[in-house]
Amino acid sequence: MRDATDDLDDLIVCPTCDLVYRAPAVAARERAYCARCHTVLIAPRRKAGKQLIALALTVLILIAAATVFPFLAIGAGGVRHEASVLDTAFAFSGLLSVLAVAVLLFIVIIPALRLILLIYVLAPIIRDRPPAPHAKAAFRFSEELLPWSMAEIFALGCAVALVKLSDLAEVFFGPAAWLFAALVVIVVASDRLMCRYSIWTSLKE
Incomplete structure (x- = not known):
């Protein structure tokens, strides 16, 4: 079973506008942007x-x-x-x-x-x-x-x-x-x- 901590681990907060997202799966060289302010949230390489x-x-x-x-x-x-x-x-x-x-x-x-x-x-x-x-x-x-x-x-x-x-x-x-x-x-x-x-x-x- 998933507890509250597991649910929080799946979240990511935009450092610019504080909008909270559930972290998506992002492949290498792809990027996840904040929909509100377009700050790069995830950019694995x-x-x-x-x-x-x-x-x-x-x-x-x-x-x-x-x-x-x-x-x-x-x-x-x-x-x-x-x-x-x-x-x-x-x-x-x-x-x-x-x-x-x-x-x-x-x-x-x-x-x-x-x-x-x-x-x-x-x-x-x-x-x-x-x-x-x-x-x-x-x-x-x-x-x-x-x-x-x-x-x-x-x-x-x-x-x-x-x-x-x-x-x-x-x-x-x-x-x-x-x-x-x-x-x-x-x-x-x-x-x-x-x-x-x-x-x-x-x-x-």
């Missing part, structure tokens, strides 16, 4: 887990490299100064040290933690093994961290600021700036590739 892990590892490497390499150099009056994300964060002191912690937290630590949790969740699934211990809690926590993961937002914000700063001084993009640019593209690609419903379904098995 073969070998998506391996691709997500590869992208997550790539972003982890980019974050680590972009943190220590020079982000930009500013030249004015014959003087040129380079700075990395770490240099900028540790340049604050006193009450502003809280800002340094926030910079590292939102653009380095939280994005990296999300990716580590995602790899932890997906690694057993792609090997056709039972989910890792506490995999559901780990994936739920990684999703809760999503609004606070701002590495790509930081990159876009810096790009806008540097365009305005170029009127006052010579601005040179360092290696970290290009790493962040690549990071933005990969993060968007991985988000489009991820089917959260498929992951949750795999964790129930």
Whole structure:
């Protein structure tokens, strides 16, 4: 007999408009859309887990490299100064040290933690093994961290600021700036590739 929990497991809620559906069977490379707002609800793909892990590892490497390499150099009056994300964060002191912690937290630590949790969740699934211990809690926590993961937002914000700063001084993009640019593209690609419903379904098995 089916209990109430089984019935709830068959339901899916649109993350945009909160409309509730009974989850349909969706084949690989097909998509299920919300009838009200046309948000993609289910989009399973073969070998998506391996691709997500590869992208997550790539972003982890980019974050680590972009943190220590020079982000930009500013030249004015014959003087040129380079700075990395770490240099900028540790340049604050006193009450502003809280800002340094926030910079590292939102653009380095939280994005990296999300990716580590995602790899932890997906690694057993792609090997056709039972989910890792506490995999559901780990994936739920990684999703809760999503609004606070701002590495790509930081990159876009810096790009806008540097365009305005170029009127006052010579601005040179360092290696970290290009790493962040690549990071933005990969993060968007991985988000489009991820089917959260498929992951949750795999964790129930």
